Amino acid sequence: MVIIYSTPTCVYCHSLMEYLKSKNIEYKDIDVSKDEKELEKMVAISGQMGVPVIDIDGNVVIGFDKKRVDELLNLK
Amino acid sequence: MTYDLIIIGAGPAGVSAAVYATRQKLSILMLSKDIGGQVAKKAVDIENYPGFEKISGPDLVDLYKKQLKANDLSVTLGEVVGIEKNDNIFSVKTVDDKEYKAISVIVTSGAESKLIHVPGEEEFAGKGVSYCSLCDGPVFKNKDVAVVGGGNNGFETAVFLSNYVKSVKVLEYGEKANADAENQELVAKNPNIEVITNAQVTKIEGKVFVSAIYYEDRANKKEKKIDVSGVFVEIGYSPSTNFLGNLVDLNEKNEVIFNSETLETKTPGLFSAGDCNVSRYKQIVMASGQGALAALSAYNYIRKVS
Numbered sequence: 001m002v003i004i005y006s007t008p009t010c011v012y013c014h015s016l017m018e019y020l021k022s023k024n025i026e027y028k029d030i031d032v033s034k035d036e037k038e039l040e041k042m043v044a045i046s047g048q049m050g051v052p053v054i055d056i057d058g059n060v061v062i063g064f065d066k067k068r069v070d071e072l073l074n075l076k
Numbered sequence: 077m078t079y080d081l082i083i084i085g086a087g088p089a090g091v092s093a094a095v096y097a098t099r100q101k102l103s104i105l106m107l108s109k110d111i112g113g114q115v116a117k118k119a120v121d122i123e124n125y126p127g128f129e130k131i132s133g134p135d136l137v138d139l140y141k142k143q144l145k146a147n148d149l150s151v152t153l154g155e156v157v158g159i160e161k162n163d164n165i166f167s168v169k170t171v172d173d174k175e176y177k178a179i180s181v182i183v184t185s186g187a188e189s190k191l192i193h194v195p196g197e198e199e200f201a202g203k204g205v206s207y208c209s210l211c212d213g214p215v216f217k218n219k220d221v222a223v224v225g226g227g228n229n230g231f232e233t234a235v236f237l238s239n240y241v242k243s244v245k246v247l248e249y250g251e252k253a254n255a256d257a258e259n260q261e262l263v264a265k266n267p268n269i270e271v272i273t274n275a276q277v278t279k280i281e282g283k284v285f286v287s288a289i290y291y292e293d294r295a296n297k298k299e300k301k302i303d304v305s306g307v308f309v310e311i312g313y314s315p316s317t318n319f320l321g322n323l324v325d326l327n328e329k330n331e332v333i334f335n336s337e338t339l340e341t342k343t344p345g346l347f348s349a350g351d352c353n354v355s356r357y358k359q360i361v362m363a364s365g366q367g368a369l370a371a372l373s374a375y376n377y378i379r380k381v382s
Contacts, residue, residue: 049215
C-alpha cells in the first residue's frame, strides 16, 4: 500500500504522483491541508512537517527521494 | 548509447534548451532532480513573462511538461553529481550511480535556497524550518510563522502564507526591505503581515518542532524572541555548480563564467544557461533566452565535431 501525504500547491508532490502513475503504481493521496488528523499522523510517522511524505508498506520516505522510492518499490 | 546532447536541469533554461535542440533533430537526454526548478516553488503568480498576463508557477510547470511531451521529450529524474570529459565525450554521473554519455552538455542546474547559518536551522529543517512555502505553507494553517528575508521572495512568500496562517513576521536584516514597490504595497495592506527591519536572526529554538525565532535588533543590539511554529527562509539563492568540478571557471559567488556570445564554458562542448550563470538579475525570461542560445551553440558545436 502506497500513501502520499501532500498539499495541493506542492509541485514535488505532483511530480511524485505522476512518476508513480507512469510506473503503474497505485497510491492513495491524502491532502494534509484539509485534514488535520491526517496531518498529525504524517508528522507522527515522519517526525517532520514537510511534504511530500510517502508511506510504502510502512516504510516512510520524506520528500520525493526517487532512489529510495525506486528501491522500496523495486523499480528500475 | 551516446546522446548528441545532455541537458542538466529542467527549469526555464533547460526546457527552452530542450525545445530548441529538438528542433535541430538532436538526440537529447534531459536529466534533472525535478521539473520546473524554482518556478515550481514560486509562491505568487508570474506577471512578467511575455504572453501571459498572469500565470502561477505550478501552471507554468504544467505547460512546460505539455510542451516537452508534444516534442517527444521526457525528463529522466536524477541528481547529477559529476561530469567528466574524455576523448571528446562527456560522461554525466547521477546520485544513483548511473552514467550517461553525450557529445555536448548544457548545464541549467539553477540555484538552491541560501541558508541563514544560525543555530537551530539545520536541526529543525523540516520540523518547522522550510525552504518551500508553496509546498509546506498549507501545513501551517492558523499558526504564527516568520519569513526570513525582505526581498521579493520574502514578501511574496509572506503574502502566500497569509492565505493560510494566523500571522506572518518578515525579518529583514537591512534598514529597509528591498522588495519592489508592488510587493511592498501588497504587504502594507495585509493586516496579518508585519515587517521587522534591522533584524539579524540569531537562532531558531524548539523541542521537537520550532517554537521560536530569535533576532538581534541591529539598531539597539537587543535580542528579541518571537513565538512561531514555522520559519520560512527566503534570503536568496546560490548557484548549484559544485558538481562541475574543474570543467568550468566560477566567480566568487560560485556562478559559472561563460562566453557571452555562445554560453560555452571554458570546456569546449560544455554550455551553461540560466540561474547557475554569472548574472546580476535572475529572471525566468532571461533563463529561457539563455537556454535557447545554449542549444543553438551546442548544435553548432556538435555539427563541427561529429
